[in-house]
Amino acid sequence: MKAAIIGATGYSGAELIRFLHQHPYIKDYTVHSSSQVGVEISESYPQLNQITSLPLQEINSLKISEDADIVFMATPSGISKDLTPGFVENGVKVIDLSGDFRFKNPEVYETWYKQKAAPKEVLQKAVYGLTELNREQVKEAKLIANPGCYPTATILGLSPLLKNINIDSGSIVIDAKSGASGAGRKASLGINFCEVNENFRIYKVNEHQHIPEIEQGLKTVCPQLQPIKFNTHLVPMTRGIMATIYCKPLEKTSQKLLVELYQQFYEKEPFVRIRKQGEYPATKEVYGSNFCDIGVTYDERTGWITVVAVIDNLVKGAAGQAIQNLNVMLGIDEASGLNGPPLFP
Numbered sequence: 189m190k191a192a193i194i195g196a197t198g199y200s201g202a203e204l205i206r207f208l209h210q211h212p213y214i215k216d217y218t219v220h221s222s223s224q225v226g227v228e229i230s231e232s233y234p235q236l237n238q239i240t241s242l243p244l245q246e247i248n249s250l251k252i253s254e255d256a257d258i259v260f261m262a263t264p265s266g267i268s269k270d271l272t273p274g275f276v277e278n279g280v281k282v283i284d285l286s287g288d289f290r291f292k293n294p295e296v297y298e299t300w301y302k303q304k305a306a307p308k309e310v311l312q313k314a315v316y317g318l319t320e321l322n323r324e325q326v327k328e329a330k331l332i333a334n335p336g337c338y339p340t341a342t343i344l345g346l347s348p349l350l351k352n353i354n355i356d357s358g359s360i361v362i363d364a365k366s367g368a369s370g371a372g373r374k375a376s377l378g379i380n381f382c383e384v385n386e387n388f389r390i391y392k393v394n395e396h397q398h399i400p401e402i403e404q405g406l407k408t409v410c411p412q413l414q415p416i417k418f419n420t421h422l423v424p425m426t427r428g429i430m431a432t433i434y435c436k437p438l439e440k441t442s443q444k445l446l447v448e449l450y451q452q453f454y455e456k457e458p459f460v461r462i463r464k465q466g467e468y469p470a471t472k473e474v475y476g477s478n479f480c481d482i483g484v485t486y487d488e489r490t491g492w493i494t495v496v497a498v499i500d501n502l503v504k505g506a507a508g509q510a511i512q513n514l515n516v517m518l519g520i521d522e523a524s525g526l527n528g529p530p531l532f533p
């Protein structure tokens with residue numbers, strides 16, 4: 189099995205290299221770039237010195253189709269929708285880390301991403317790769333739309349509740365925060381050190397592109413879902429996402445019941461860990477790992493539920509989940525290449 193990584197010079201691409209390097213089955217892969225053909229990947233990433241000296245190759249779809257069995261698209265949204273249909277037609281499997289194949293309805297993509305959507309017939313072939321909730325479809329998939337980072341934390345955080353408890357479907361509020369690597373490696377004023385350091389900022393208020401993705405995902409478990417309230421904040425840290433989620437149950441519940449519900453819901457999942465009653469996860473507890481850690485509580489005084497879900501945006505939110513999906517597609521141990529514990533402190 190041979191893989192190709194397009195967009196290998198980006199943060200998610202570099203994470204894919206890190207995981208493939210420790211993967212027991214996929215040793216053979218190529219790296220591709222639109223801007224640095226011929227340069228060794230370790231020139232972009234000195235931490236890869238003496239680990240890999242692969243030269244960056246051009247993005248030649250025909251050659252990649254001949255050489256590779258699976259392509260990872262780690263490119264900005266808007267690139268994969270043009271390249272992926274050709275790979276799929278040539279029988280090459282694709283895992284797309286961008287937003288291009290996440291929506292069944294192309295109009296939703298065009299409204300929120302403000303660019304033309306992928307062809308409808310290819311969109312229909314894509315499987316939304318939130319592994320824990322779509323494992324059976326992932327097994328058969330030829331094209332995976334790897335979920336966005338915020339949707340991964342939010343949908344995993346809310347699904348046990350929406351599937352099992354009567355929630356006021358208009359009450360859901362998601363207050364989400366991300367480290368700066370979520371914006372990718374390309375330089376921009378907003379992620380300049382001086383603008384991020386010792387600062388805390390809300391961004392894309394009411395217009396984040398992950399709003400429709402979260403609604404689409406949650407509607408599969410709660411068809412009557414009302415529009416969600418979702419906002420995002422940039423935190424002065426490198427990696428990590430925390431989604432703090434509030435909602436109101438229509439029936440009385442308790443902390444104990446909720447923790448048990450979450451533990452049962454995810455008991456067979458290798459990458460979802462539920463905190464004990466009264467304990468809540470922090471982003472550093474999943475740093476560099478494919479875990480999604482969740483804490484849940486019920487406030488007897490207000491009658492509101494709070495869920496806290498954390499992931500590493502570059503791992504469970506991007507490259508790690510892509511490898512997890514690859515493992516499921518190959519029918520091998522789902523944790524292959526992803527076994528390492530989080531990096532701490």
Ligand SMILES: NC(=O)C1=CN([C@@H]2O[C@H](COP(=O)(O)OP(=O)(O)OC[C@H]3O[C@@H](n4cnc5c(N)ncnc54)[C@H](OP(=O)(O)O)[C@@H]3O)[C@@H](O)[C@H]2O)C=CC1
Pocket residue numbers: 194195196197198199200201220221222223224247261262263264265267285286287335336337369370371372373374501502505506
């Ligand atoms: N960062 C994160 O936490 C997450 C990112 N994602 C998604 O994953 C994808 C990659 O993100 P990330 O790694 O952060 O992004 P980066 O900006 O770090 O890297 C993207 C890479 O794409 C390549 N690229 C840029 N323009 C083009 C083009 N026109 N044609 C082909 N390749 C191009 C560039 O490499 P080169 O110049 O060498 O071609 C660049 O290194 C994005 O779609 C992002 O939204 C999803 C979840 C989380």
Ligand SMILES: CC(=O)N[C@@H](CCC(=O)OP(=O)(O)O)C(=O)O
Pocket residue numbers: 265285286287335336337366367368369370371397398420422
């Ligand atoms: C901190 C930061 O800027 N994060 C990015 C995450 C982008 C992303 O992952 O984009 P797609 O999932 O749509 O491909 C953002 O909030 O837009």
